[in-house]
Amino acid sequence: MNSKLLYTIIFTLIFSFLSVGQTPPASVPEASQYHDINKKYIEYIPGNLPIVISAPHGGKIVANELTTRSGCGTNEEDNNTDILIREIQKHCYAQMGGYPHIVINNLSRSKLDPNRIESVATCNNAATVPYYTAYNDFIDSATTQIIADYGKGFYIDLHGQSHTPKRIDVGYNISTSTLDSGTLSNTIEHSTIENLKNNNLQNLTLDQLVRGSQSFGQLFQTTGGTYYNTVSSGLYQQCGRSDGYRAVPSNYNTGGCNDTTPNGSSYFSGNYYSNVRHGSGDPSTSTSLSGGGSLNGGGGVIDGMMTEVNRDVRHLGSVYSGTTSYNRTDSKDPTLYYFAQDYATVIVGYIDAHYNDFTDFNYDLAIYDTTASDPTPTISGVSGGTFSSTTGLAINSNTGEIDTSASMAGNYVVTYEVGPNGFYNTTQNIEITDSTLGLESFNDKSFKLFPNPTTGILNFESNTDISYVKIHSFIGQEINTIEVNSNRSSVDLSTIENGSYLVSFYVNNQLAKTKLIIKN
Numbered sequence: 001m002n003s004k005l006l007y008t009i010i011f012t013l014i015f016s017f018l019s020v021g022q023t024p025p026a027s028v029p030e031a032s033q034y035h036d037i038n039k040k041y042i043e044y045i046p047g048n049l050p051i052v053i054s055a056p057h058g059g060k061i062v063a064n065e066l067t068t069r070s071g072c073g074t075n076e077e078d079n080n081t082d083i084l085i086r087e088i089q090k091h092c093y094a095q096m097g098g099y100p101h102i103v104i105n106n107l108s109r110s111k112l113d114p115n116r117i118e119s120v121a122t123c124n125n126a127a128t129v130p131y132y133t134a135y136n137d138f139i140d141s142a143t144t145q146i147i148a149d150y151g152k153g154f155y156i157d158l159h160g161q162s163h164t165p166k167r168i169d170v171g172y173n174i175s176t177s178t179l180d181s182g183t184l185s186n187t188i189e190h191s192t193i194e195n196l197k198n199n200n201l202q203n204l205t206l207d208q209l210v211r212g213s214q215s216f217g218q219l220f221q222t223t224g225g226t227y228y229n230t231v232s233s234g235l236y237q238q239c240g241r242s243d244g245y246r247a248v249p250s251n252y253n254t255g256g257c258n259d260t261t262p263n264g265s266s267y268f269s270g271n272y273y274s275n276v277r278h279g280s281g282d283p284s285t286s287t288s289l290s291g292g293g294s295l296n297g298g299g300g301v302i303d304g305m306m307t308e309v310n311r312d313v314r315h316l317g318s319v320y321s322g323t324t325s326y327n328r329t330d331s332k333d334p335t336l337y338y339f340a341q342d343y344a345t346v347i348v349g350y351i352d353a354h355y356n357d358f359t360d361f362n363y364d365l366a367i368y369d370t371t372a373s374d375p376t377p378t379i380s381g382v383s384g385g386t387f388s389s390t391t392g393l394a395i396n397s398n399t400g401e402i403d404t405s406a407s408m409a410g411n412y413v414v415t416y417e418v419g420p421n422g423f424y425n426t427t428q429n430i431e432i433t434d435s436t437l438g439l440e441s442f443n444d445k446s447f448k449l450f451p452n453p454t455t456g457i458l459n460f461e462s463n464t465d466i467s468y469v470k471i472h473s474f475i476g477q478e479i480n481t482i483e484v485n486s487n488r489s490s491v492d493l494s495t496i497e498n499g500s501y502l503v504s505f506y507v508n509n510q511l512a513k514t515k516l517i518i519k520n
């Protein structure tokens with residue numbers, strides 16, 4: 001079982017117990033950083049997964065020394081997104097032991113709207129500019145760290161809206177009209193997931209990434225949501241659903257509910273400053289921004305998306321009452337608690353589906369003899385991870401190099417891990433043979449192999465049943481595996497090149513080896 005699965009199971013068990021009382025999960029083991037520790041306006045909590053999330057519009061601090069924005073667009077608050085972003089981070093940690101980087105604007109939007117070009121964001125108030133700069137610098141710090149750790153990743157700008165129907169808008173800087181007009185052209189280069197389009201694990205098209213079965217929107221449709229759909233006398237339940245969350249664009253088009261396009265309803269397409277700046281759209285293509293100004297795509301290897309989540313997934317109830325928590329309550333059922341949990345699951349699934357080749361590695365062969373030269377695997381994922389093996393294999397934990405002569409004959413599982421608690425990992429089976437061992441080491445002295453040398457047909461027999469026989473070259477190439485399951489059998493080796501080979505017999509879980517000469 002890989003450690004990710006183990007974590008999921010352990011934490012799901014813990015969660016199903018805790019969630020009865022809706023106990024908020026433990027904080028991540030990372031301290032908040034502030035642009036100015038005395039004025040905790042702009043906050044960064046570093047993470048260790050390949051993702052950064054920002055919340056620009058949930059801030060509550062009305063700083064008197066900063067001029068109130070006026071005539072620079074709306075000052076409307078995205079209620080509780082400042083809590084939601086922290087809870088998503090904590091739920092990720094609770095579920096997997098890893099967590100996203102998060103950046104929070106704690107200032108009221110009436111003082112700073114960091115999701116705009118600078119002149120609009122600060123409304124030309126010079127005193128506000130350092131906070132605007134700090135907010136974006138923190139996101140840049142996070143993406144720099146992600147690139148160092150994983151080589152790629154993605155950015156989510158988290159917002160709230162009150163659209164009807166109640167859905168989650170996922171914006172990629174692809175307009176409503178383009179989404180409505182049919183299959184997306186793969187030549188669109190201004191989308192904020194341009195890098196992902198050109199480099200995703202399943203070679204999906206832009207259209208598949210945006211509204212296919214493993215799109216971000218579709219993962220919301222199919223993840224959790226049981227509480228949301230049943231609570232408040234079914235007030236939030238839609239389309240006859242009992243689980244998941246409606247999201248657009250997604251793959252969902254059932255029962256008269258078409259969420260594959262905005263379909264005439266309100267939708268935020270993600271053509272805003274932060275998503276375009278920190279996403280991976282073509283850097284030579286300009287986007288006319290909602291909220292004023294224009295901006296070229298961010299390019300690079302960090303993709304972007306904007307999620308605008310519906311008001312009804314952000315109710316607190318009394319889960320976060322008290323000064324040890326956020327000390328904020330409302331009279332509704334606590335949908336946010338469950339939504340944050342489900343959002344965390346969606347993030348993990350999305351990374352796994354499209355990004356996670358972080359630990360790909362490969363040894364040239366599956367079998368090495370103790371006399372073979374020491375092999376080092378090729379790492380096609382990210383470097384800097386850790387190799388380990390089941391007991392008996394002498395392996396370098398940094399490079400994966402196997403010291404063949406120091407290893408015991410046997411079958412091993414080699415693991416390469418990257419990320420928190422080895423969250424991302426890949427395994428390869430390696431067999432070590434020992435051609436220096438002869439039949440004399442084998443307990444079953446009745447075993448016979450004949451003729452040896454052979455000119456073609458090779459016979460073997462024993463008093464006990466032989467499970468199988470493997471033949472490989474002395475550089476570890478497997479030539480033939482013969483299932484036997486009786487006490488005698490034969491194999492035709494007449495097509496095999498002349499030379500010396502190693503034969504392994506497996507009898508009653510014992511292994512014996514001998515040298516075989518083929519002279520066809």
Ligand SMILES: [Zn+2]
Nearest residue numbers: 057078159160
């Ligand atoms: Zn917003």
